[in-house]
Amino acid sequence: MKNPALPIRIGVITALETVLPDTPIRDTEAGPDDALPYVLLSTQTDTPDSTKTSFGTQSTLLIQVVGKKTLTVNRGPVDTILDTIMQKLIPQRSSD
Numbered sequence: 001m002k003n004p005a006l007p008i009r010i011g012v013i014t015a016l017e018t019v020l021p022d023t024p025i026r027d028t029e030a031g032p033d034d035a036l037p038y039v040l041l042s043t044q045t046d047t048p049d050s051t052k053t054s055f056g057t058q059s060t061l062l063i064q065v066v067g068k069k070t071l072t073v074n075r076g077p078v079d080t081i082l083d084t085i086m087q088k089l090i091p092q093r094s095s096d
């Protein structure tokens with residue numbers, strides 16, 4: 001079975017770039033000149049989830065929104081970015 005880690009990361013980055021065009025989105029570490037806030041895809045784990053009749057993997061990906069590199073931060077821009085990420089990656093079904 002193929003390792004899903006890279007395709008998942010590419011898919012997440014591609015999806016986020018479409019809804020956050022002015023926010024740097026980085027894989028694993030940010031560059032020294034990246035403007036704040038930025039999105040960082042850090043820890044990813046993949047756990048086999050196969051049975052006798054199917055093959056699968058459970059994957060988790062930690063997505064961090066970095067707003068400031070000190071202890072104090074204005075949560076407004078960070079919360080807005082988090083809301084955009086949640087709406088794009090975990091869409092809610094309408095109640096219609």
